[in-house]
Amino acid sequence: xxxxxxxxxxxxxxxxxxxxxxxxxxxxxxxxxxxxxxxxxxxxxxxxxxxxxxxxxxxxxxxxxxxxxxxxxxxxxxxxxxxxxxxxxxxxxxxxxxxxxxxxxxxxxxxxxxxxxxxxxxxxxxxxxxxxxxxxxxxxxxxx
Amino acid sequence: xxxxxxxxxxxxxxxxxxxxxxxxxxxxxxxxxxxxxxxxxxxxxxxxxxxxxxxxxxxxxxxxxxxxxxxxxxxxxxxxxxxxxxxxxxxxxxxxxxxxxxxxxxxxxxxxxxxxxxxxxxxxxxxxxxxxxxxxxxxxxxxxxxxxxxxxxxxxxxxxxxxxxxxxxxxxxxxxxxxxxxxxx
Numbered sequence: 001x002x003x004x005x006x007x008x009x010x011x012x013x014x015x016x017x018x019x020x021x022x023x024x025x026x027x028x029x030x031x032x033x034x035x036x037x038x039x040x041x042x043x044x045x046x047x048x049x050x051x052x053x054x055x056x057x058x059x060x061x062x063x064x065x066x067x068x069x070x071x072x073x074x075x076x077x078x079x080x081x082x083x084x085x086x087x088x089x090x091x092x093x094x095x096x097x098x099x100x101x102x103x104x105x106x107x108x109x110x111x112x113x114x115x116x117x118x119x120x121x122x123x124x125x126x127x128x129x130x131x132x133x134x135x136x137x138x139x140x141x142x143x144x
Numbered sequence: 145x146x147x148x149x150x151x152x153x154x155x156x157x158x159x160x161x162x163x164x165x166x167x168x169x170x171x172x173x174x175x176x177x178x179x180x181x182x183x184x185x186x187x188x189x190x191x192x193x194x195x196x197x198x199x200x201x202x203x204x205x206x207x208x209x210x211x212x213x214x215x216x217x218x219x220x221x222x223x224x225x226x227x228x229x230x231x232x233x234x235x236x237x238x239x240x241x242x243x244x245x246x247x248x249x250x251x252x253x254x255x256x257x258x259x260x261x262x263x264x265x266x267x268x269x270x271x272x273x274x275x276x277x278x279x280x281x282x283x284x285x286x287x288x289x290x291x292x293x294x295x296x297x298x299x300x301x302x303x304x305x306x307x308x309x310x311x312x313x314x315x316x317x318x319x320x321x322x323x324x325x326x327x328x329x
Binding site: 051052054064065068069072091092093094095096097125128129 | 151154174175177178179180181250275276277280281282283285286
């Protein structure tokens with residue numbers, strides 16, 4: 001029973017440790033001319049996806065490719081490239097997938113009418129099934 | 145009597161539709177990305193040829209060094225076990241007259257040389273991209289990758305993973321034959 005009581009805090013501790021590990025993979029010693037550049041770099045490596053390990057962003061990923069891409073983003077930022085220029089450069093090579101928040105979700109907007117249609121359809125179906133059955137109905141099997 | 149909409153099979157129909165959708169999802173590999181470079185020209189390069197002696201002294205070559213006509217651009221490295229798995233089949237393809245150009249990706253020139261001496265060299269030209277910088281230009285995200293390049297130096301297809309006899313028969317050979325026809329109309 002004591003073991004049981006200890007289990008929850010132990011698991012919580014393990015979870016906390018596991019979650020803090022990516023944070024330890026700190027930004028390598030990149031130095032910047034000004035705070036704006038550093039801010040831009042941090043934003044970019046947080047919102048660009050590593051194409052190799054797709055659930056990590058460039059900042060968190062340990063993949064070799066992610067390091068190369070971090071270096072590339074760093075070089076571009078130091079050269080004075082804008083946020084849009086860096087993203088466009090990588091999208092041109094790796095596709096829109098590389099960006100966690102693709103800038104034009106126009107195609108995804110189809111979800112809204114589809115969901116609306118499904119909701120209305122469900123409502124209608126429910127109403128249709130629950131409506132009082134006409135007396136002269138022959139097909140209804142559960143009526144005597 | 146007014147016609148009645150028979151809803152008895154509606155759940156079954158919805159289930160069937162959902163099943164088809166999920167079935168497609170089951171066989172699609174989310175890690176396999178389609179290349180953003182399809183239909184685009186092969187990015188310009190100026191890379192050292194993998195030389196017998198040393199990498200530094202090797203002459204830089206550009207696209208003019210590529211063999212004429214359609215070719216396969218195979219991205220490989222000695223640290224990549226899958227590359228070893230596909231190598232024998234690449235040797236076989238080269239024996240059948242398929243022009244293959246190798247791109248040594250993020251690897252050491254000497255190791256790559258040793259590999260070719262040990263396993264055979266299917267490549268008409270081997271380029272060395274030690275830093276992986278040209279790989280980024282191509283949109284490479286892992287080795288092996290194989291690009292089909294047409295005679296006009298356009299990227300027509302990318303295969304991620306080993307080129308096996310099955311992959312060749314099913315996806316690469318039809319395109320390859322088409323590209324041969326484009327060259328000799």
